[in-house]
Amino acid sequence: MSLDLAIVWALILAFVILAYVVMDGFDLGIGILFPTLEVGPERDRAMNAIAPVWDGNETWLVLGGGALLAAFPLAYSIILPATYPLMIAMLLGLLFRGVAFEFRWRDPLQRKYWDAAFALGSLVAAFSQGITVGTILQGIRVVNGAYAGGWLDWLSPFTVLTGVSVVLGYALLGSTWLIWKTDGAGQVHARRLAMKLAIGTVVAMAAVSVATPYLHYDYWRRWFSMPNVLFTAQVPLLVLVTSAIFVWSLRRGAERLPFLMTLALFVLNFVGLSISVFPYLVPRAVTIWDAAAPASSQRFMLAGVSVIMPVIIAYTGWAYWVFRGKAGTHGYH
Amino acid sequence: MMLDALHLARAQFAFTMSFHFLFPAFSIGLASYLMVLEGLWLKTSNSLYLDLFKYWLKIFAVVFGMGVVSGIVISYQFGTNWSAYSNRAGPIIGPLMAYEVLTAFFLEAGFLGVMLFGMSKVGKGLHFFATCMVALGTLISATWIISVNSWMQTPAGFSVAANGQFVPSGSWWPIIFTASFPYRLAHTVIAAYLTTAFTVGGVGAWHLLEDKTNLQARKMFSMAMWMAALVAPVQILAGDQHGLNTLEHQPVKVLAMEGDFEASPDGAPLVLFGFPSEKDATVHDRIAIPHLGSLILRHDAHAPLPGLTDYRRDRWPPVAVVFWSFRIMVGLGMLMLSLGLWSLLARARKRLYDWRLLHRAAVLMGPAGFAAVIAGWVTTEVGRQPYTVYGQLLTADSLSPLAAPAVGTSLVMFVLVYFTVFGAGAAYIVRMMGRLPTGEELEPPHIPQHAAGITPASAIDLPPAGVS
Numbered sequence: 001m002s003l004d005l006a007i008v009w010a011l012i013l014a015f016v017i018l019a020y021v022v023m024d025g026f027d028l029g030i031g032i033l034f035p036t037l038e039v040g041p042e043r044d045r046a047m048n049a050i051a052p053v054w055d056g057n058e059t060w061l062v063l064g065g066g067a068l069l070a071a072f073p074l075a076y077s078i079i080l081p082a083t084y085p086l087m088i089a090m091l092l093g094l095l096f097r098g099v100a101f102e103f104r105w106r107d108p109l110q111r112k113y114w115d116a117a118f119a120l121g122s123l124v125a126a127f128s129q130g131i132t133v134g135t136i137l138q139g140i141r142v143v144n145g146a147y148a149g150g151w152l153d154w155l156s157p158f159t160v161l162t163g164v165s166v167v168l169g170y171a172l173l174g175s176t177w178l179i180w181k182t183d184g185a186g187q188v189h190a191r192r193l194a195m196k197l198a199i200g201t202v203v204a205m206a207a208v209s210v211a212t213p214y215l216h217y218d219y220w221r222r223w224f225s226m227p228n229v230l231f232t233a234q235v236p237l238l239v240l241v242t243s244a245i246f247v248w249s250l251r252r253g254a255e256r257l258p259f260l261m262t263l264a265l266f267v268l269n270f271v272g273l274s275i276s277v278f279p280y281l282v283p284r285a286v287t288i289w290d291a292a293a294p295a296s297s298q299r300f301m302l303a304g305v306s307v308i309m310p311v312i313i314a315y316t317g318w319a320y321w322v323f324r325g326k327a328g329t330h331g332y333h
Numbered sequence: 334m335m336l337d338a339l340h341l342a343r344a345q346f347a348f349t350m351s352f353h354f355l356f357p358a359f360s361i362g363l364a365s366y367l368m369v370l371e372g373l374w375l376k377t378s379n380s381l382y383l384d385l386f387k388y389w390l391k392i393f394a395v396v397f398g399m400g401v402v403s404g405i406v407i408s409y410q411f412g413t414n415w416s417a418y419s420n421r422a423g424p425i426i427g428p429l430m431a432y433e434v435l436t437a438f439f440l441e442a443g444f445l446g447v448m449l450f451g452m453s454k455v456g457k458g459l460h461f462f463a464t465c466m467v468a469l470g471t472l473i474s475a476t477w478i479i480s481v482n483s484w485m486q487t488p489a490g491f492s493v494a495a496n497g498q499f500v501p502s503g504s505w506w507p508i509i510f511t512a513s514f515p516y517r518l519a520h521t522v523i524a525a526y527l528t529t530a531f532t533v534g535g536v537g538a539w540h541l542l543e544d545k546t547n548l549q550a551r552k553m554f555s556m557a558m559w560m561a562a563l564v565a566p567v568q569i570l571a572g573d574q575h576g577l578n579t580l581e582h583q584p585v586k587v588l589a590m591e592g593d594f595e596a597s598p599d600g601a602p603l604v605l606f607g608f609p610s611e612k613d614a615t616v617h618d619r620i621a622i623p624h625l626g627s628l629i630l631r632h633d634a635h636a637p638l639p640g641l642t643d644y645r646r647d648r649w650p651p652v653a654v655v656f657w658s659f660r661i662m663v664g665l666g667m668l669m670l671s672l673g674l675w676s677l678l679a680r681a682r683k684r685l686y687d688w689r690l691l692h693r694a695a696v697l698m699g700p701a702g703f704a705a706v707i708a709g710w711v712t713t714e715v716g717r718q719p720y721t722v723y724g725q726l727l728t729a730d731s732l733s734p735l736a737a738p739a740v741g742t743s744l745v746m747f748v749l750v751y752f753t754v755f756g757a758g759a760a761y762i763v764r765m766m767g768r769l770p771t772g773e774e775l776e777p778p779h780i781p782q783h784a785a786g787i788t789p790a791s792a793i794d795l796p797p798a799g800v801s
Contacts, residue, residue, distance in 0.1 A: 052446030055401055059434065059442045062408050066431040069412065073423025073498070080412030080419075081733040087413050088743040091406045092750050098402035099754055102395045106761040145496075147416070151739040293424040294500045301428045304435055312439045319443050322454050 005299065006292040009071040010279070012305060016067055018270050020060035022173070022263050027054045029174020031097050031122020032167060033193060034115060042186045043115065049181035049327035051101055056316055058094065071298055072291035074145060075281035081147040082140045083132045083154055090128035096121030123167065130166025134159030134208075137276060138215050142285040158211055165204035169266065172197040176259035181327045187255075194258055195250060202243055205269060209236070212276055218284065219276050235272050242268065339732050341740040342414040345747060347714075349406050351707055352751050356400030358706045361475055361522065362529025363393045364468040366556075371464050375457060384549050388770045389533070392762055394449050399758050401442075406747075414740065418721050418731030425491055425499045425508060426481045433477035441470035475522055483514035486713070487582045488722050499722065512582050516575035517713075523568045524709065527669060528702025530560035534672075535699020536766045538692035545686050549770035554695070555685060561673035569666055573629070579713075580630055583723060586716035588641045589652045590659040591626055592616040596640035600633075601626035609656045611649065614642055616656075650718040654711065662708040665701050672698050 027050040037043045050057075069076040080087055100118035104111045131154060138158055141149040175197055178190035213220040223232045242264045249257035279287045292298065367389055374382035408430070411419045419427075444466040452460050490507030491499045501508060537554030540547055580587045588594075592604040594614045603626040607619035624634040631638070641649055672694060679685045717723055721731045 052450050055398075055445055056439065056442035058401070058405070059438045062405055062438055063431070063434045065408050065412070066427065066434045069419055069423050070427025070431040073420045073427055076412050076423065076427075077416035077420035077733075080409065081416045081735055084413050084733075084735060084739055084743070087409055088746065091409055092746060094405055095402040095750065095754060098405075099398055099758060102398045103757060103761060106395070106764070110757075145420075146734055148734070151736060293427065294494065294498070296501045296505075297424040297428050300501070300505055301431050304428075304432055308435045312435065312443070315443045316439070319446050322447055322451055 005295055006288045008302065009298055010288045013067050013071065014274065016060055016064045018267065020064055022266055023057035023060060025170045026173040026177040027057055028122045028126045029170035029172065030177065031118050032126060032171045033174050034119040036193065045182050045186060045327045046178060049178065052323045053320060054101065056319065070301055071293055072281055072288065073293055074291040075286055078140060078142055078147045078282055078286060079136065082149060083135055084151050086128040086132050086154060090125045093121040093124030093128065126167045126170045127163045130163035131159045133166065134162030136283065137212060139284060140282050142282060158215065161211065162208055165208055168197055168200045168204050172201045173262050176262045180255050180259050183326055191250060198246055209272065222275060232275055235268055239265065239268050336737065338735050338737040338740050339729055341737055341744055342732055345414060345740060345744045346410060349410060349747055352755060353403040353407055354706060354710055355703055356396055356403060358525050358528045358703060359532065360393065360396050360400050361471040361525035363389060363396065364471045366529055366533065367393060368464050368468040371461050375461055381548055381552055384770060385553055392765050395758055395762055397445065399755060414733050415731050416733040418726065421498050421726060422722060425484060425501065429477055429481045433474055437470045437474035437477060441467050476518060479518045479521055480509050480514055483511045483517050484508060485722050486717055487511045487513040488725055513578055516578045519571045520575045523564060523571055524706050526560065527564055527568055528706055530557045530564065531669065531698055531702045533557040534561060534695045538695035540769055541686060542689060542692050543769065547769060551686050558676035561669060562677050565670040565673045569670060572666065577630065584639060585641065585644050585648065586650060589650050589655040589716060590712060592656050593638060594641045596643055598637045600624040600635040601638040603629065609652045611652050648719060650716045655716045658708045658711040662705050662712060665705040668698060669701060
């Protein structure tokens with residue numbers, strides 16, 4: 001019975017992480033792109049396109065950490081020390097960009113500094129998250145159920161590559177969100193950015209995909225042994241189809257489809273990642289069953305999640321709906 | 334003091350947590366205050382309340398933002414610095430914190446956007462509903478996190494599994510509602526309300542000194558002083574009850590607060606002042622009132638009390654820290670009560686709005702709530718030492734397998750960033766508070782963020798707030 005619960009919780013955790021990535025991804029992406037936006041209305045509109053929702057988006061990150069701690073405490077207690085400097089950098093990055101939402105309106109003379117803090121904070125947070133994904137893929141040294149490596153073990157060419165990929169991917173999400181939420185010159189600018197970023201993202205994704213099977217033979221077997229390959233080959237195929245629709249929709253001047261196709265790319269990426277990692281939380285060291293909290297803890301939370309999560313999704317959807325349409329240049333500031 | 338990873342990690346937690354606590358201590362009270370203001374506006378149609386609502390809403394947005402970002406740091410710090418604790422206590426505290434995120438953080442975040450930016454988009458009733466949900470969210474959040482903290486102080490309902498993890502031994506009720514939980518929750522939430530009341534009162538008083546006819550300043554000062562007069566006594570009572578509860582469950586903490594090193598078989602004195610020395614196991618230069626300690630703690634002047642020396646020395650908390658922080662908290666509490674009583678006198682004499690000395694005192698007491706909250710938190714948390722889970726898990730056994738340079742570097746980073754960022758935030762808040770509240774608040778939540786659902790013409794020519 002506890003076996004089922006561990007899988008249920010792995011699925012919930014996967015959902016939470018994915019929800020975080022697709023929601024906070026676009027507002028981090030707008031932060032990354034901020035320096036390329038023109039000072040004045042273009043920046044103000046970009047900010048207003050995310051101001052009412054960023055806090056809710058970031059809450060999924062808190063839930064991700066909380067759910068990992070609650071459902072798989074062993075994995076939480078291994079992954080966080082293993083990625084210590086990354087986590088600190090991410091937190092400080094999120095801190096700078098989070099306060100910039102309010103601070104930049106408070107003093108026009110200091111606005112350029114908070115805009116810089118917003119951009120740099122977003123970039124650092126995205127890069128740290130990307131490196132963390134790479135760190136988990138490449139493996140973490142575990143002895144006796146605790147992290148047993150140094151504080152810079154996470155650094156490698158592979159993890160830098162995953163870091164760059166996530167930065168590009170988030171920036172792509174941000175540019176396509178701007179296509180949706182703005183018009184005029186700002187939207188034209190966002191379209192130009194989106195095409196370049198899409199090429200960069202797909203190239204980076206391909207590089208990560210090629211490199212991953214070489215990290216460990218286990219990954220190779222998962223992807224290329226028969227009959228697995230019949231299933232796994234669908235992932236790159238769907239990436240191709242999605243990319244084609246993306247390019248077509250961007251050329252055609254569609255406003256929403258580019259964002260939705262970028263989301264689809266992220267989902268496919270996530271599926272690919274899961275194929276490589278499942279059922280491990282820390283590859284080849286800790287499985288979801290090793291790390292699972294006792295059934296009573298997982299069951300207690302499951303009751304809450306199944307009741308509350310639909311309500312959260314409902315009012316989050318409502319909040320997005322209230323602020324539907326194009327963003328304006330004025331805040332309440 | 335040795336600068337090993339343990340002490341650095343403790344310093345980091347104390348630093349980041351103290352900073353973080355300032356924001357919810359303010360935003361819990363402010364969210365409720367905003368709810369009251371908007372409710373009064375809807376009920377009376379008096380635009381004075383709407384002016385105050387808009388004035389404090391902008392300040393709330395900044396405070397809330399800082400609370401969110403400093404809170405994310407805390408939620409991940411359990412894992413980065415205290416991974417052994419996280420692994421062992423995760424099955425108990427993890428679900429409680431997950432419930433906090435699910436029932437509180439999403440609620441606050443989901444409705445915050447509408448509260449800040451949505452007044453012109455959703456109609457008055459729905460906007461008020463959003464404000465209420467944000468206020469409710471802050472209170473639900475406080476409830477869960479106090480539940481977690483109380484379990485760490487007075488753990489119950491658990492057993493220890495073979496792998497060393499604390500696991501629920503049966504029902505979750507005894508875990509959520511531990512012995513100290515109701516007292517701690519009441520004391521903390523009232524503290525947040527008082528913190529807000531004194532801040533609002535201080536700002537109101539500041540503007541009354543400048544212009545005693547300003548209606549908005551009068552209203553906020555009067556509301557704040559009612560809170561001070563009515564709630565400060567309640568808080569002292571709640572604190573007393575919390576103290577009795579602590580004596581029952583964590584006697585060593587109370588003995589350190591009181592500075593009682595020696596057992597007092599015939600009733601303990603109340604130490605007003607002195608310099609506690611753990612080395613000499615005594616309070617130097619002590620000024621004490623005989624028997625009053627027992628009278629307060631046991632409600633009987635001759636009731637015996639143990640002393641710290643009755644307990645293992647390596648299980649004492651740092652006595653001087655707890656002793657002093659407790660005195661700071663109590664001293665500030667008494668000052669708050671005095672100001673509240675003074676305001677009642679001023680009201681009776683019809684001098685509430687022109688007694689300049691009262692206004693000066695209120696300005697001076699503006700930040701008192703923050704200082705008291707931090708002092709109280711230091712008392713209870715340092716008083717829990719040397720344990721993270723009281724009596725069960727030593728702080729020394731809770732640490733991550735990290736090298737001191739890693740923790741030291743991150744500590745330095747946090748100190749630099751927090752002082753820069755939150756220093757700037759505090760400066761902005763003080764500047765906003767320095768602006769005289771007028772009837773012509775800059776149109777805040779009304780100017781639409783987005784044009785959807787509103788014709789371009791109406792977006793430009795929006796009726797002013799309060800006109801319907």
